[in-house]
Amino acid sequence: MKSWSDKVAFSMRSIWLGLLAVGLAQSAVADENTEIVEEPIVDADRDHWAYQPLRRPSIPDVQNVDWCRTPIDRFVLAKIEAAGLQPANPATQQVLLRRLTFNLTGLPPTEDQVELAYARAPDRDAYDQLVDRLLASRAYGQRWAQHWLDLARFAETDGFEHDKVRPNAWRYRDWVIDALNADLPFDEFVKQQIAGDEIDPRDGNKLIATGFLLCGPDMPDINLQDERRHNFLNEMASTVGSVFLGLQVGCAQCHDHKFDPISQMDFYRLRSFFEHPDLFKEHPVATKEESEARLNWETQRSELLFAKGDFKKAVLKRVRTEAGLPKLTLNDDQLQKRMTDKEKKSWTYITESLAKLEKQGRPPIPMGRVMKERSRTYAVSHLRIRGDFRRLGPVTRPAFPRVVNTAGVTVFRAPQKATSSFRRLALANWLVRRDNPLTARVMVNRVWQHHFGEGLFRSPSNVGLTGYDPTHPELLDWLAVEFIESGWSLKRLHKLILTSATYRQSSLPHRNAEQGEAENVDSSLLTRYPLRRLDGESIRDAMLAVAGTLNQRAGGPGIRPPLPPELVSTLLKNQWPVTKDSRDHHRRSIYLFVRRNLRYPLFEAFDKPDTNASCPVRSESTIAPQALFVLNSDFALQRAKDFAADLIRNSNGAVDAVDQCICRALGRYPKDNELSLFCEFLIKELRRLNKRSAADKRPIPVPAEFANTDKENYAAALTQVCLAIFNLNEFIYLD
Template sequence: MVRPPSPPVFSNDFSRFGSCQPAQFRVTLKHGCFPPSRQLMKRFRLVCLMLLGVFAHSEWGSAGETEWSAQKKNHWAWQAPTRPVPPTVTDSGWVRNPIDAFILAKLEAASLKPAARASREQLIRRVTFDLIGLPPTPKEIDAFVNDRDNAAWEKVVDRLLASPHYGERWGRHWLDLARYAESNGYEFDEPRPNAWRYRDYVVAAFNADKPYDRFLKEQLAGDELYPDDPQALVATGFNLLGPDMTDSANQAQRRQNTLDDMTDTAGLVFLGMTVGCARCHNHKFEPITQADFFRMQAFFAPADFRRDLPVVEPAQKAAFEQHLKTYQALTVPARASLEKLEAPYRQKLYDARFARLADAARAAHLLPETERNALQKEIVANTARLLVVPAKDITATMPKDEQARQQKLLQELKKFDSQKPSLPTAMGLQESGKTPKTFLLKRGELKNPGDEVQSGWLTILSPGHRAEPAPFKAASPISTGRRTALANWIARADHPLTARVIVNRLWQHHFGRGIVATPSDFGLRGTPPTHPELLDWLAVEFVSPLPSGEGPGVRGAWSLKRMHRLMLLSATYQQSTTPAPEALKKDPPNNLFSRMNRHRLEGEIIRDSLLAVSGRLNRQASGPGVFPPIAPDAAGAKDWKASADPADHVRRSVYIFARRNLRFPFLEPFDVPDSNQSCPQRERSTTAPQALALLNSADVAVAAKALAARLEKDAGTTDERITLAYRLTLGRTPTSGEERLARAFLAESPLREYCRALFNVNEFVYLD
């Protein structure tokens, strides 16, 4: 019999805790060898106090300066990028642009060679999915394969960049970062009727190749910088896309949660920094203080969080206001009569609710707002919703005859509904002229404020690493200009992080992994860049106002399409996915990019491909989210009412209503991200539910039936149908062996089952 290790001996000498390993603790628990409970609790309290002493050191406290080590101060990501000279390489004939020189130099240093160029069929399938998220048609494949012009590849890239589907594909990447959803989350998960306007703004911005610095500024401070541009107001909805507990009893805490979320998200998305880890204490690993977090938050503090921001041109707004005056004039008698009828019942119900409040709460409500202390303000925020009188309660307390009068007045008002004007609205930020103070919150708790802080840059990125207030200028009589200052600082061409972060995101989506493998963490705990000189060259090139001469149609500074073009025209991008044995041995994870990385398509792109190849895809763009039907027994199906128009059932997946607590069932197995937080990189798992979705789901069954009908219509013989099926689904012609197997299968099974089988081939959902 094997005896367990002896449990630790407890004594008053706490140094012995240091030698007690986890395995010993497990044995101690198993054999019941802890000391009596009173002794245990006494020592447990002492240990907790000791730990609190350790963690409290520099945890909270003042907004003063912090000393950091040279390693933290001199981290590569805090230094502004400079343009390096592309290295000289031995195999210069392989180099198509400077990207290749940087890649090849590393390969040659490791005694490795790049992979051969992919076939034309592979290349056009790869780039079409990369840029527009749809499979190439047989006609498009043939045009490229048979085009002997030296610029054939460039023409394909330029055509796809000009496609309206480009914005849908790359807008989806951005929506992952922006934690986009069309509902609030939490228990009730109420819909956000106008959140889709932000999605449409993003798609349009990508299609128009809006300069990234302008795109960034609009989202942080569009209302201040471009107040007459409705789309810039829509853009500020970025800040409010996180989950929101709208029914919270504590509205002050609700606002603080939103401020925390927008501060954290801005740091992750635009700076690639985990700023949110400093909300409750100084960052444990990065040179980011808790004061830094709240200094950054102070930029957002004056903003009002609007869910109904009018998004129209000034002339349209003036016309609306005139129509509203007309409507109000027409309805004055009915509205006045209704108010007179309901007022006494509303007041009686209000008084009853007020009387049920605690003495302290009643006293707080009776004080003028300016005379309430912090505790009284919190009490008022927590109890205000208890005093709201629902309309149904007013009706219930009325006598029958007055209920009849009320209904008559409501019906009279309803007659004017068609004349009641409405404005398109969106979520967004707008300032009211009030500038609340911002305090460092100890442990991140609203009820535990510390020192007051002023808006300012992150200390580690400030001149001399000194924490000083940021200069800002009022943007208007009611706008402080604080967010303008933040946006201009982040969008500086010489900012050490902004350009690096976004070009790394582009590289990540084209090559399967970023030059920095942690795309939203460029800090000390992030992964160092595999090719730092290349990253700097791309960042400087990105913000450069002058074209580098890579071909016609070159765009200017901050152009995302220009960066796409540069990456896609490189020999590095055009490599095959087949690894050389030596490369597998020396560089298994392909950190040196000696080949292209094979990867699975996202769930949305798989669904869109099913619709496209079966000829059912509705390419209509924009508008409110749609509801394709889901199985009635699916979780949450009672909250998912299918769209009335069948054409909406086959829209692109980016337009499916994005509900936080109910993700579209077909997409969920394919690693659809959690929209409660920014997602810089989707997981790419391989699981049984994915195979079951492709084999058994109604979406695939319908697509297989539709593809079979398309093949029967467009191809006459069995061999022609087999060939067309391969070209539509896999982008290539079948081999002789595949043709033979297909004939044998079709001799015994219907064509729709063969189509379903092709949808389940790895090649359909993977990209070479």
């Protein structure tokens, strides 16, 4: 029997539920008729620097003209001179070599490159040629694709509770690498990712490019599919706004933006471009090569089947004629017994070729999540009251953000016989219009950011009022106009920046104490090159490269190298099935499998971002796990063993081995005191190991090929030298 208090509580609960039901019912009826008051865009809204029309500013005059190499330097030097300061001295050729190779390829310089840097006097043409060679290398796309994949929130799983694998997600990663290596103009790079299927629905590569829109996290098993769709579209629209325009449009999902002139209607108009009826449907994503392979297989099979049929008819006709039985029928075995030796050879060739082809199997059609519209009709889009997917507000139609759309461009209607709505193509074309003030500014700033550690404005995905103003606004606009007028070429933009005197400065603090203090107060003046730590991918790839074990094989599904045993013990079954071919474990970091709910330990320690959201800037922490990983992890120790083994095989004695070790790891020749210091360390380690008693059974880290040989202790001592050099700041930082 219920107590009095229980009855009161039950009654109150019933009343509240009843009131809630009435309120929801009333709101559901009223929502579609709710009038949304949208503030008009006024001239004052466009006073902000980011919304100003893009014009090429004049190049400023400076006193120290001889210091300048490109127009970039004039803009930078003008501010330095205005502050009463001076730029730093030029960096040495060896420093520039290492800086360039890591910035452009994510890899350390080779021994041959280091040797050339020492042998050759400073030469502008030689430097320019080095930049060109690095930009032309395959490693360039592999390095710079990672910067874009951070923005694209790329992963090969869905995320959330089940974190299901997306088997062909890697194809988008490979598309980005190939596009950057081919120097696909950035305007085309944008268009293909927004509307590749509407540009050419028959081109598999353009379909794969639209994977950008679908890279975000997803909950396919959620009970409410309307909620899934709502969240997915919101994330998609928010990402497009921040990545291409630098606008935080996602802040207007539930209400007008609190600071920027972006209304809730603006957000849902932008979202309307992506209201795809088959948003979660998979489509064929075969590349041209895969399609040709499938077509070749089917063609060969058809030809062999026809040849087999024609051959049987010819043999049967001969047998009938010889037997005088015009209606004789025979099966294959009976027919084969009546074949001549020559006919048997032909028959065997045809049947064996057909059997071999059937055994190979028809190449499968890979399926993946890409955008592909099949008709000009599209789902009706509504504003969602307070961002609630259940509360439909007024109908919204595709339109560009008003504060940026100064030319008043409208979305064209698709032709009557069109196979697509062409809404996304309209958006893509507008994003790269000459009168759009944001797209070029935002991308130029991102490129600058990855070369200098910080952009010309420090909030690369937020140009709004809550973001940072540019430190060099005229330089930003000059670069943006130059970028557009040079055909949106990223490689030309890279070269323009990398050949500047600004980029070629030393990172050493200025000897003048007053200037040094000013630099510490305001580093944005660019009076010297900023010291930066390498990211986790570059550290891993550098260890593999200097050890001589880096596998340069490109492309394909993400690989899963072994994980530490203590981490494996916490995983679910098949959460990280290790790739069978151990050679693949040494491939470049960009090809490692990206699971949303499990980051590779080295990358997690060195601040690789969460892939659940677009990441414009990686944080740079200094924490104990970083030092512990480089000093104690199985990965670092194994790379040190590989490095030592390679040095022993390719050196003439201990001194030469130490010399090569420093040269390969640090990109420069060792100084006299360094060489003697590390040789002394090597000798001490060797003595310690030689003194080990026979009873000491503790394992020592030694390359497998030198275990139980007369070089075992030497190899183990050299391994410790290699490990020590991996732990130098100079190995992990870029100056």
